[in-house]
Amino acid sequence: MNGPEFALRTDLPLPALGEQWRALEARAAPRFFLSWAWIGAWLETLGTIPPVLEGRIGGQTVLLGVVVPRHRVEAGLIRVHGAMLHSTGVRGQDVIAVEYNGFLVDRAHDGQIEAAAVAFLLGPARLAGRRCDELHIVATLAEAEARLVPPGMLVQRPARKPSWRVDLAAVRAAGDFPALLSANTRQQLRRALRGYAARGPLAATPAADAATALRWLDALAALHQAQWQARGEPGGWAFPFFARFQRRLVAGGVPDGRVELLRVTAGARELGYLLNLIEGDHVMAFVSGFRFDPDPRLKPGLVCHALAIARHAEAGRAVYDFLAGAARYKASLGRPGPEFAYLLIQRPTPMTRAEHALRQLLRRPAGGDQAIEASAGASAASRAAG
Numbered sequence: 001m002n003g004p005e006f007a008l009r010t011d012l013p014l015p016a017l018g019e020q021w022r023a024l025e026a027r028a029a030p031r032f033f034l035s036w037a038w039i040g041a042w043l044e045t046l047g048t049i050p051p052v053l054e055g056r057i058g059g060q061t062v063l064l065g066v067v068v069p070r071h072r073v074e075a076g077l078i079r080v081h082g083a084m085l086h087s088t089g090v091r092g093q094d095v096i097a098v099e100y101n102g103f104l105v106d107r108a109h110d111g112q113i114e115a116a117a118v119a120f121l122l123g124p125a126r127l128a129g130r131r132c133d134e135l136h137i138v139a140t141l142a143e144a145e146a147r148l149v150p151p152g153m154l155v156q157r158p159a160r161k162p163s164w165r166v167d168l169a170a171v172r173a174a175g176d177f178p179a180l181l182s183a184n185t186r187q188q189l190r191r192a193l194r195g196y197a198a199r200g201p202l203a204a205t206p207a208a209d210a211a212t213a214l215r216w217l218d219a220l221a222a223l224h225q226a227q228w229q230a231r232g233e234p235g236g237w238a239f240p241f242f243a244r245f246q247r248r249l250v251a252g253g254v255p256d257g258r259v260e261l262l263r264v265t266a267g268a269r270e271l272g273y274l275l276n277l278i279e280g281d282h283v284m285a286f287v288s289g290f291r292f293d294p295d296p297r298l299k300p301g302l303v304c305h306a307l308a309i310a311r312h313a314e315a316g317r318a319v320y321d322f323l324a325g326a327a328r329y330k331a332s333l334g335r336p337g338p339e340f341a342y343l344l345i346q347r348p349t350p351m352t353r354a355e356h357a358l359r360q361l362l363r364r365p366a367g368g369d370q371a372i373e374a375s376a377g378a379s380a381a382s383r384a385a386g
Contacts, residue, residue, distance in 0.1 A: 002058060004113050006120040008067070008127065009052040014043060017052060021104065024061055029107050031100035032279040037258050039066065039086070041248040042096065045241060046088075051127060053103075055117050062106040063113050067121065069128040070136065078355050080346075082134035083127055089136065092239045096246075099284075099323055099340060101140040102148070111147045119150035122347040134346040139324060142341040154346040154356050161341075164334035166320040171313035177306055185332045189306055192299045200267015204274075204307040206260055213254040213261040217246060220261070220273035223289030236287065246287070250275070262311075264304040271300045274308055281318040283308075301329055309333075 012020070021036045032038055043049055043066070055063030067083040086101055087094045103114050121132050137148065142160060149155055171177045178186045178193075196202055207213035221237045228235030236242045253259025260276040260283075272290035276283050285308070290300040309320045322330040324340040346352040 004055045004057050004062065004109075004116055006053060006055050006063075006117060006125070008125055009054050010049075012049065012052055014040075014049060017043075017049065020061060021064060024064055024104055024106060027106045027108070028104055029110070030104055030279075031282070032258065032277040032284060033086075033098050033100045034102065034104045035258070035279065037253045037256075038098070038249070038277075041245055041252060042086070042098075044248055045245040046093070053117060053121065053125075055103075055113055057109065057113075060106075062109045063103050063117055065103040065117065067127065067135075072134075078351065080133050080351060080355075081127070081130045082136065082346075083121065083132050084136045084138070087136070087138050093241045094138070095236060095239050095242050097139070097323075099139045101137055102144055114144075114147050115150045118148055118153070118345055122150070122153065122345065132347075133349055133352055134344055137343045137345070139340050140343060142339040145341065145343060148343065149345055152348065154348055154352055156344040156346070156356065156359065157341055158344060159342040160339055161324040162326055162339055163324045163337035164322040164330035165337040166309050166322075166334050168309070168313040168317050168320055171309060177309050177313070181333065185302075188297075188299060189302050191297055192303050193306070195295065195298045196266040196269075196271065196303055199269050200265070202264070202266050202303070202307060204262050204264045204304070204311050206262055207254060210251050210254045213250050213259075214247060216261050216263050216273055217250050217275070219263075219270070220275060220287065220289035221246075223272060223291055224287065225289075227290065227292070246275070253277075262304070262308055264300075264307055272304045274304055276308065278317075281316070282321060283312050283317055283319065284321045284323055286323070302333065305329070305333055 018036055018040055021039060025035055050066050050068045053063070053065045053067055054061055066086055068088045070082050070084050070089045072078070072080045072082060085103075086098050103117055105113060118135055121127070121135055125132055140148070145155070170180060174180050178189050181189065193202065207216050221243070225235040225237050250259055250261060254261060258278050260274075260278055262274040262276065264271040264273070270291055272288060274285060275287040277286050278284070285305065288301065288304065290304060292300060312320055320334075321337065322334050346356070
């Protein structure tokens, strides 16, 4: 087999890129965040197409990734030209919180070509007319580091985050999701379920079409913002990019079943909304908004997620994924999943070697405060439960 050939493409209009991306997606096994449903909505919201890294073997495209140029300056001393993979380093844009990040790769070459792609970016490639000295990959699986880092490169890890998930096969086997929980969480959930059920039948209803989903998204946003602003935080919809992206994601993803907008009710009473991403039998709890009750025993977040979990377990799906972050409700309802990492891969240069040595000495994360806040902290601004 001939080795891979790489090129940075800057000549692809969005429709052509979409066609090429979907063709490779059909031969890959990507998480939702590397699907065109996500990438296309992100690029449409950006309003521009950054350079696209393409890897080909035998004339066939086997790898794609969107790389955004980023010139990093810190403390007036550290100046490094690099790139971000599927993110920008701007908090107001990265607040959409990509996860399971990496390259889109043909399943026949998965794990065999990614390090070569990084070596090309940090070697002969020219990005914005300059050599690229570092690549930021936010929110990738920590276990992916071994297949992403070429020999001889420097690696820094500005942030790591746990994740939590529910095994839906275990829910089916138990026949009752609360039975799988700790005694304290089980008691809280069952008490809340009884309390809401006394007000009317509990139901988790998916939006039947994009128009309904967009109306419900507005309702979700209002609840989400009220919840976060009560905590003194801005909430995801404080960022215009986030709001525009969510509407594109929902409008494009609900019709084909890859995005789910659930409305949870107790009779005529609205408890909240869940925006979930679906990739095969894998459900990812992405954004939520809940209507809190004066009675603290009524916990709408726990109830909404419990009903969604039961619904997807009954549908035969495998995983209900709370994604990255250490929020208390995730640990209460789920079990530990994979760890996510922010990887900064650097070509050894006098500047990057000096920075690496200094940060090792000071034990201070690299990547710039803005980039770390935008990526490692983004999910806190866009996801919540109660």
